[in-house]
Structure formats: structure tokens, C-alpha cells
Amino acid sequence: MATEKQNEMRREQILRSSGVNPRKCMKCGKCSGTCPAYDEMEWHPHQFVQMVADGDIEPLLKSDSIYKCLTCFACVDRCPRGVEPAKLVEAVRLSVIREQGANHMKPDDIPAMLDEDLPQQLLVSALRKYAK
Amino acid sequence: MQRIGVFVCHCGTNIAGTVDVKAVAEALKSEPGVVVSREYQYMCSQAGQDLIREDIRENKLTGIVVCSCSPRMHEATFRKTAASAGINPYMVEIANIREQVSWVHKDMAQGTEKAIILGRAAIAKVNLNTPLTPGETPVTKRALVIGGGIAGIQTALDIADAGFEVDIVEKQPTIGGKMAQLDKTFPTLDCAACILTPKMVDVAQHEKIRIFSYSEVESIGGFVGNFEVTIRKKARYVKEEICTGCGLCTEMCPQKKVPNEFNLGMDNRRAVYIPFAQAVPKVATIDADYCTMLKSGKCGVCSKVCTAGAIDYKQKDELISEKYGAIVAATGFNPISMDKFDEFAYSQSKDVITSLEYERLMNAAGPTGGKLLRPSDGEHPHTIVFVQCVGSRCEACAEKGKEYCSKICCMYTAKHAMLTRDKYPDTDVYVFYIDVRTPGKNFDEFYRRAVEEYGVHYIKGMVGKVVPEGGKLKVQASDMLANKQLHIDADLVVLAAAIEPDKSARPLATMLTASMDTNDFFTEAHPKLRPVESPTAGVFLSGACQGPKDIPETVSQAGAAAAKVIGLLAKDKLTGNPCVASSDELMCNGCSSCEKVCPYGAITYIDKEFRMPDRSTRIRRVAQVNPAVCQGCGCCTVACPSGAMNLRGFANDQIMAEVDAICK
Numbered sequence: 001m002a003t004e005k006q007n008e009m010r011r012e013q014i015l016r017s018s019g020v021n022p023r024k025c026m027k028c029g030k031c032s033g034t035c036p037a038y039d040e041m042e043w044h045p046h047q048f049v050q051m052v053a054d055g056d057i058e059p060l061l062k063s064d065s066i067y068k069c070l071t072c073f074a075c076v077d078r079c080p081r082g083v084e085p086a087k088l089v090e091a092v093r094l095s096v097i098r099e100q101g102a103n104h105m106k107p108d109d110i111p112a113m114l115d116e117d118l119p120q121q122l123l124v125s126a127l128r129k130y131a132k
Numbered sequence: 133m134q135r136i137g138v139f140v141c142h143c144g145t146n147i148a149g150t151v152d153v154k155a156v157a158e159a160l161k162s163e164p165g166v167v168v169s170r171e172y173q174y175m176c177s178q179a180g181q182d183l184i185r186e187d188i189r190e191n192k193l194t195g196i197v198v199c200s201c202s203p204r205m206h207e208a209t210f211r212k213t214a215a216s217a218g219i220n221p222y223m224v225e226i227a228n229i230r231e232q233v234s235w236v237h238k239d240m241a242q243g244t245e246k247a248i249i250l251g252r253a254a255i256a257k258v259n260l261n262t263p264l265t266p267g268e269t270p271v272t273k274r275a276l277v278i279g280g281g282i283a284g285i286q287t288a289l290d291i292a293d294a295g296f297e298v299d300i301v302e303k304q305p306t307i308g309g310k311m312a313q314l315d316k317t318f319p320t321l322d323c324a325a326c327i328l329t330p331k332m333v334d335v336a337q338h339e340k341i342r343i344f345s346y347s348e349v350e351s352i353g354g355f356v357g358n359f360e361v362t363i364r365k366k367a368r369y370v371k372e373e374i375c376t377g378c379g380l381c382t383e384m385c386p387q388k389k390v391p392n393e394f395n396l397g398m399d400n401r402r403a404v405y406i407p408f409a410q411a412v413p414k415v416a417t418i419d420a421d422y423c424t425m426l427k428s429g430k431c432g433v434c435s436k437v438c439t440a441g442a443i444d445y446k447q448k449d450e451l452i453s454e455k456y457g458a459i460v461a462a463t464g465f466n467p468i469s470m471d472k473f474d475e476f477a478y479s480q481s482k483d484v485i486t487s488l489e490y491e492r493l494m495n496a497a498g499p500t501g502g503k504l505l506r507p508s509d510g511e512h513p514h515t516i517v518f519v520q521c522v523g524s525r526c527e528a529c530a531e532k533g534k535e536y537c538s539k540i541c542c543m544y545t546a547k548h549a550m551l552t553r554d555k556y557p558d559t560d561v562y563v564f565y566i567d568v569r570t571p572g573k574n575f576d577e578f579y580r581r582a583v584e585e586y587g588v589h590y591i592k593g594m595v596g597k598v599v600p601e602g603g604k605l606k607v608q609a610s611d612m613l614a615n616k617q618l619h620i621d622a623d624l625v626v627l628a629a630a631i632e633p634d635k636s637a638r639p640l641a642t643m644l645t646a647s648m649d650t651n652d653f654f655t656e657a658h659p660k661l662r663p664v665e666s667p668t669a670g671v672f673l674s675g676a677c678q679g680p681k682d683i684p685e686t687v688s689q690a691g692a693a694a695a696k697v698i699g700l701l702a703k704d705k706l707t708g709n710p711c712v713a714s715s716d717e718l719m720c721n722g723c724s725s726c727e728k729v730c731p732y733g734a735i736t737y738i739d740k741e742f743r744m745p746d747r748s749t750r751i752r753r754v755a756q757v758n759p760a761v762c763q764g765c766g767c768c769t770v771a772c773p774s775g776a777m778n779l780r781g782f783a784n785d786q787i788m789a790e791v792d793a794i795c796k
Contacts, residue, residue, distance in 0.1 A: 024527070035617070083528075
């Protein structure tokens with residue numbers, strides 16, 4: 001378990017790197033209403049905002065949800081208050097993979113994924129997203 | 133040289149507790165011009181005022197300084213005291229040693245020192261004061277109401293009932309406004325037409341009220357009590373005084389494909405039309421954009437069928453000039469455009485509609501005769517989704533939405549949901565809300581009835597997207613309380629669009645020199661204490677042009693605005709504020725700086741003949757202040773580069789003398 005101080009530092013770092021102010025959220029749920037990956041996620045976009053605001057970050061760090069976000073930015077586009085939940089999800093993910101040995105995808109994994117129908121760019125951007 | 137009396141008040145212990153009032157009175161005795169200086173326990177009391185009066189007479193004082201509370205509290209009191217003792221009320225200055233000294237300082241020595249300094253500054257100012265007399269202007273006893281919706285109608289009726297003449301200017305061919313388009317009204321569910329149309333008839337029949345329909349305000353000049361207004365009466369190509377409103381022309385006109393704006397384009401009307409059966413005035417209007425006769429000179433059917441001979445294809449716009457004592461803005465609101473909210477597919481599907489369109493669909497006089505039918509295929513919808521706050525409370529989407537709460541949507545959506553379930557119990561009704569806001573008499577009870585008695589599904593969450601697919605509308609939304617994403621196949625989606633001030637409000641405000649906020653709502657003179665007056669004298673606000681409002685609130689505000697207008701028109705003469713700006717013509721260089729900064733439009737420029745030292749004459753452009761319009765804000769005195777502009781009672785040399793006295 002992270003100490004309270006570590007947790008607070010993590011929270012501040014996530015807010016700083018995302019540039020998100022979760023206090024602007026009016027809890028309308030439009031982000032989760034619009035999210036195409038909703039059913040894949042354990043924690044949903046509106047919960048990311050709420051949980052980071054409350055400092056309840058550990059469950060997010062451990063959750064698979066940070067890799068399920070498609071980064072389609074529909075929630076960013078449609079949020080009436082300009083909270084930008086996808087940026088927050090991204091910041092949480094970065095905060096995880098930046099730690100030593102926490103890469104979610106390694107270059108060695110790529111050959112197995114190669115597929116004629118799969119655009120190569122997809123793998124490149126996935127590697128960028130899931131590894132340091 | 134002035135003979136000045138100084139009166140230091142104890143205000144019980146309010147001042148005397150932290151200020152050595154005796155020392156203040158003593159110190160100010162030796163200031164230039166002071167002939168008497170004393171302290172007393174309560175200067176504002178009868179005994180205190182008597183003391184001042186006695187001193188004015190005995191010592192032949194020409195000016196007084198009262199060191200007491202804020203001038204906002206008792207300046208008027210002491211001015212009256214001075215006037216009753218025979219000196220000009222504007223020869224009184226207040227040194228605020230309560231709010232600015234005793235209430236904010238704890239140390240007696242510091243407080244006393246500051247009180248002496250403030251007293252000294254006031255004395256320095258009185259030394260330069262000159263007696264001022266307020267001017268008087270006559271009042272034209274007629275009011276103009278701009279906008280003929282429920283706000284304008286109620287204001288006009290109330291003013292006219294008090295015995296004053298009122299003109300209503302309405303840009304549409306009929307009065308009635310948005311309320312005429314509504315079906316039922318919350319929270320009592322009485323039909324809008326049943327309560328509105330009798331009022332429209334009252335307006336038409338009132339001998340003190342004139343209606344200028346299909347007309348717009350072209351220009352406004354003048355000032356409070358004496359506005360000069362030009363009204364453009366647009367050509368309707370029908371002689372208003374002859375037309376009987378029989379409607380034969382509107383049935384015979386061959387041009388049938390004109391979108392009917394009264395039904396928000398959901399059906400068509402003819403090129404010659406009467407907006408709805410209860411229109412006031414009930415007179416036909418020819419739409420010049422669609423009339424074949426006006427466009428190509430071939431047709432003339434309406435003229436042939438009109439037994440009264442009222443059709444006049446040669447009619448021209450008419451300009452009418454009239455004088456008014458007061459002007460009421462009642463320009464109302466419109467729902468915002470939904471075109472930019474792509475996620476709700478408003479422009480992609482006919483079955484995604486706004487709440488006002490839904491209102492017409494439910495109305496017996498609407499395009500479907502009151503049957504709830506889908507616009508796309510005329511089928512009865514079985515699943516209806518209402519979306520709240522579309523474009524309201526939308527801080528991030530400034531280019532398409534509004535940051536404020538539109539206030540009326542929660543209640544009308546509850547009404548729509550309830551009426552739908554009542555008429556069509558086989559319909560599933562969902563309402564997606566962020567918050568349900570129902571502060572109003574019997575409002576929350578109304579909303580609860582929709583849920584408890586009528587079984588409307590209220591879901592806390594927002595609709596994320598609407599996709600038209602296979603004749604259905606696929607609605608994807610979140611249910612925040614169940615923490616689920618919902619997928620609903622809806623037949624009809626109704627968007628509670630945010631409301632915005634009518635587009636005509638901004639140019640009108642410019643003509644009136646009335647201030648507006650960033651959302652184009654008119655600003656009140658004081659948000660709590662003067663809510664129906666504009667800061668511009670003689671301009672009053674009624675209805676949604678001041679902020680989002682429902683009908684009960686609009687009617688109350690309309691009555692309040694009428695009361696203010698009556699109060700103004702009841703006066704024969706208006707006494708102005710003498711502390712207004714004035715320009716020294718000899719110093720004015722005609723640069724227009726003052727005219728540009730004046731928020732009230734009080735400054736004009738004239739070409740004036742001046743006699744030069746060599747006895748020749750020269751014409752120069754100089755500023756002139758209209759004292760009836762000037763509110764004494766002082767912007768012009770700061771903007772004037774040559775120092776020609778001065779505010780009476782707060783002249784530049786007076787202010788500098790105060791500063792010098794403080795810094796001495």
C-alpha cells in the first residue's frame with residue numbers, strides 16, 4: 001500500500017501532467033454515456049474523474065481500464081464543462097508505465113501481433129501508448 | 133472665502149469608541165475657512181440637526197462638513213438639514229469616519245489621526261464647492277413596449293389600466309409571442325391559448341393601447357421622459373384597417389409551400405397568411421419572399437377573392453415617429469440552434485426534435501391536430517427519450533451552447549412527459565437529467581407526480597449519442613446511479629434546447645444605450661433591489677430579455693416594470709441630478725474621446741461660432757452634455773485630454789484639493 005503522502009504526490013502528478021481540473025465536473029455522466037469502450041472498462045470515464053478528485057487512485061492504477069480506453073476523445077469533445085476525462089485516463093496510464101519494468105507492451109511482443117489486415121501504424125501507436 | 137462649520141458625530145460608541153472625537157473637532161478648528169467645529173453624540177438625531185441649523189444661522193455658515201457615517205447612510209439627511217437652514221444642499225460634505233475609520237481600526241491614536249485627515253480633505257473640498265441646482269425636464273405621458281409576448285402584453289395592460297397611453301411594437305404579424313405556441317402551462321396544466329388569448333383581445337380593445345404589429349424600432353433618440361422613436365411599419369401588402377380577417381385569401385393562395393414558422397417549419401402555410409386563428413390583429417400578411425405576384429407580377433388571386441378590397445401590392449414600408457416618456461424592453465427569447473450538437477443527430481433525423489417542436493406536436497392547433505405522431509412517418513411513437521440541458525450549463529461549448537441554466541426546461545420536460553403518459557399510456561417515456569431543478573410554488577410536487585403517478589422513467593445521466601438506424605433512434609446514455617451504460621431504441625428524441633435572448637435585443641440595447649451582459653441579456657440597475665430597471669434612466673425590463681424566466685415569473689416582472697413606468701409617467705416634471713458633467717467650450721478640442729466613453733449617450737457634438745480676440749468669428753466643434761441623460765459617472769472627465777470636461781460637485785480641482793489635504 002502506498003503511503004498517504006505517496007498517494008497525494010501521485011494525484012498531483014496526474015493532475016499536473018493531464019492539465020485536468022476535476023472540480024469542473026458537474027457529474028452529468030455524458031462522458032460515460034458517449035464512451036464506446038464503456039462495457040470493456042471496470043472504471044468508467046466519469047469514475048476516473050471522481051476517483052482522482054477524491055485521491056482514490058490505487059484501484060485505477062491496478063485496473064485494466066487504463067488500457068481499454070481507445071483515446072477516441074469523444075468524452076473530451078462532448079463534455080459540457082471541458083473536463084477532458086480521456087486526458088485523465090491517459091495521465092493515469094502514463095503514471096503506471098513510467099515506473100520501472102511496467103511497460104504494458106514490449107517490442108518483442110510485436111512480431112506475434114503482425115497481421116496483413118492490421119495497419120502497421122496501429123502497432124506503432126500502441127507501442128507508443130503502452131510503453132515508455 | 134467660505135464660512136465652514138464642522139460637526140463631528142460620536143454615533144454613540146460606534147465612532148467615539150475608537151476615535152477621540154473631541155480631538156478631531158479641536159484639530160479641524162484651525163483648518164482654512166472653518167469658523168465653528170463641535171462634536172455631538174448623535175448628529176442625525178433631531179437635536180443634532182437642530183444644532184447644525186442653529187450654527188448655520190448664528191455663524192452665517194456657507195458650507196458644512198459632517199464627520200459621521202457613510203454618505204450612503206445620511207448624506208441626504210444632512211443635505212435636507214442644510215437646505216432647511218437656508219444654504220444650498222450641495223454645500224454639504226460628509227467625512228466618513230465610521231465605515232472608513234472606527235469600524236476598520238482598533239487603535240485610538242491611529243483612528244483619530246485618520247479621522248482628522250479625512251475631515252481635512254472634506255473641508256478642502258467644501259472650500260471649492262459651488263451651489264448646484266438640479267434641472268427639470270417635462271415628461272411625455274406615453275410608454276413604448278418593445279415586444280408583444282406575454283411580458284409586453286402584461287406590461288402594456290398594466291400601464292394602460294393606470295390611464296397612460298401605450299404603444300406595443302411587435303415584429304411578427306401578431307402579438308402573443310412564444311406563449312401562443314405552447315400547448316399547456318405548468319404546474320396547473322391549463323391551456324396556454326385559453327389564458328393568453330383573452331389578454332390579447334384585451335390589448336386589442338383597450339382604448340389606451342395601440343399595436344404596431346409587423347413593425348420594428350428603427351431608431352431611438354432623446355432621454356428619460358423625452359424619447360423620440362422611429363418605428364418601421366413593414367409593408368404587409370394588406371390594408372390593416374380594411375382587412376376583416378375572414379381568411380379567404382389564405383385559403384385560395386396558390387403558393388402552398390411556405391414553411392410555417394408558427395409550427396416551426398413542421399408544416400406549410402400559404403404566401404398570404406394569418407399566423408393562427410386567434411391572431412391579434414387578425415389581419416392577413418403577404419410574405420414578399422414567396423408571393424408570386426410580388427416576385428413576378430403574375431397571379432393576383434388574393435386580390436380577386438378579397439371582397440373587402442384590402443390587398444395592396446404597392447404598399448411600402450412606413451416610418452412613424454412618436455415621443456415616449458418611458459421604454460420597456462420585452463424582446464423575449466428563442467431556443468438555440470441544435471445544428472451544431474452532432475451527437476444528438478438533430479439535423480440527421482426528423483424524429484429528433486426540440487421541446488418547442490414537441491409543444492406544437494401536442495397542440496390541437498398544431499401540424500398534427502394534437503395527435504402525437506412522428507414527423508418522419510406519421511406513426512405513433514412508443515418510446516420517447518427526453519434529453520435535458522442540451523446546450524445549457526455548457527461551459528466548454530461556447531460556440532454552440534450557453535454557460536447558464538435555462539431554468540424552464542426541467543418543468544416543461546416534466547409537463548411533456550406527464551401529458552404524454554396521460555394521453556398515451558402505452559408509451560415508454562425516459563427523461564435523462566443532470567439535476568432536476570424545481571424551485572417554485574407547486575413545482576417539485578408536479579415533478580414528483582410525473583414520476584410517481586405517471587410512471588415516467590427519470591434517469592440521472594446524460595445521453596452520449598443518438599444514431600438513426602433502421603427507422604429507430606439508437607440512444608446511448610449513462611445511468612449514473614446504476615453505474616451502467618444504457619442502450620435504448622427510441623422512436624422520438626426530444627431535446628430541451630437552451631434558450632437565448634432574441635437576436636433583436638443587442639441592436640436594441642445599442643439604440644437605447646442600455647447595458648447587456650456577455651450573454652446578451654439586459655443588465656438590471658441592481659440585481660436585487662432594482663431588478664426591472666435598466667441602468668439607463670427611463671428604460672425598463674420585462675420578461676426573458678433580462679434572464680431566463682417561466683410564465684408566472686415573467687408576468688410578475690411585467691407588472692413590476694409597469695409599476696415603475698407608471699411611477700415615472702405620473703410625474704409632470706423630472707428633477708435631475710445636478711452632479712453631471714459639463715464641458716468648458718473654450719478648452720474643448722472636439723476630439724470625441726468623451727462621446728466614445730459615455731455609457732449613456734449623453735454627449736453630442738455641435739458646431740459653434742466663437743468670437744476670436746481679433747473680432748473675427750470661427751466655427752469650432754465642441755462637446756455638449758445633455759444633463760437629463762448624464763448619470764454623473766465621470767468617465768468623460770478622465771478621458772478628456774484637454775481637461776475641458778468636469779463633473780459638477782466633483783470637479784477636477786476639488787478632487788485634487790482633497791488629495792492635497794490628505795497628503796499634507
